[in-house]
Amino acid sequence: MTCMRKVIDEIYGKETKEGVGAAVRRSIGGGKYSEFDPFLLLDDFTVSPPAGFPDHPHRGFETVTYMLSGRFRHQDFLGNSGVIGTGDIQWMTAGRGVVHCEMPDGENGGRGLQLWVNLSRNQKLCDSEYQDISHKDLPIAEKDGVQVRIIAGESMNVKSKIITKTPTVYLDFTLKPGSKFEQATFKGWSTFAYILDGIISFGGDGEEKDVSRHNTAIFSDGDSVRFINKGSETARFVFISGKPIGEPVCRRGPFVMTTQEEIEQALSDFKNGVNGFENAREWKSKV
Template sequence: MDILKKALPVHTVDGENAALKRIMPTHNLSYVDPFLMMDHFSLDQRAGFPDHPHRGFEIITYMLEGAFKHADSAGNEGIIQAGGLQRITAGRGIVHSEFPAFEGINSGIQLWINLERRLKGMEPSYQDVKREEIPERESDGIRVRTLVGEGSPVRIVQSMVYYDIAISQGKKGLFPIPGGFQPLIYILEGTGSFGGNRFPGTAGEVLIPERAAENGGLSVVAEEDLRFVLIAGQPIGERPVFRGSFVD
């Protein structure tokens, strides 16, 4: 599997004074089917996301540091701690809010995953998953957390995998991706070379590999200690229509 291109996130402000790195959609990267939006946020308690609606997709919020508290108009509320995540199926529509739960920095990644048009009217639902519930394996300088995929309790409509991967300097890994899935890589820390074409990548960059072949996989070599998230999903093939926080 080769890397086709790279893109840089765009610094922007959303919600209430919430400065973040928007990975997509931007002028650099519109969307990567089935993934619609991806943000890397890092907020203190002066910022957040007051009540706002969503419709037509699913959301995974994965906390890297600190915690986020959420609440919705149906009376659901909770706190996502570092290392844990929340899955929301917005379906026919929800209204919710998200704010940092701790003093200091509260950082994480929010990913929007498209739903097929025939499923956009489904009933909304939530799932909170604690850090200790997420499968993690470590061997020979490589640590993989499976946020979505084999062994993970996360229930999501669209076929996909989602990994948080750390590789020690000088180590090499090969990470299987189901055939036909479209991958995306976002580098959190360090530098490395990715794919069969040894494409260079460094912290803050987004890499877009080619679609996975049957029995394919992504090879990665860490030039220095490296951490990245790898997502891959089965493309839907329906062009999304963005209407702010609604996607038709």
């Protein structure tokens, strides 16, 4: 028997400042949801030059940047660089160490989402790597007024090409007025949705909940989520689900490990330029 998920909590993403002058709406990663295993953070960010996220380190998790509009330039201390534009994805595994910058490309800035996905303890010190995916290569499926862009995982029997170290589903849904859909989920996985535009009604069987723009819906456990656009305008949201790791989380700024001792080691490695941070002290970005 199908066990439908329902909305058990709602978070409003209040705008704050992060980096250097960037406007950020944070849901996961703040307040009562400082983490939602395996997710550490979801930011809806808006940047205009000269604002952005200048040189900073990471260790122990993955960052997923999804551009909603505009262009974002990336550069790191390993010699990697590039630009992602509207609809593009960068799935970065920080692993044992990355120092990088993320800044708007061009005069108009941009808007995007950044998701932090935790890594299990035995993966935290893996080699750093990237998956840069153009919007042209992200599969899209459509049915009865519902369109879904499959960033990670599967929907409407269409699968993403992105490989996730921590099992993750990341979908971008657009619903025309009156359209509805039921998305299958893995039972036991942490699942939420962030509304980009319009209002979406989640649930069913008399337990529907309307969730509006800039709000995040936290779901109960179950093996599906039903949703409908009851409004008169097109609505859009991202749907994110992941398999919990079930390990302690110890974090300090851009480092996420499992113990305080590991955090201290990360700070020491970064300061001394060793164990994955060999170029950290000398490198400065040119963006």
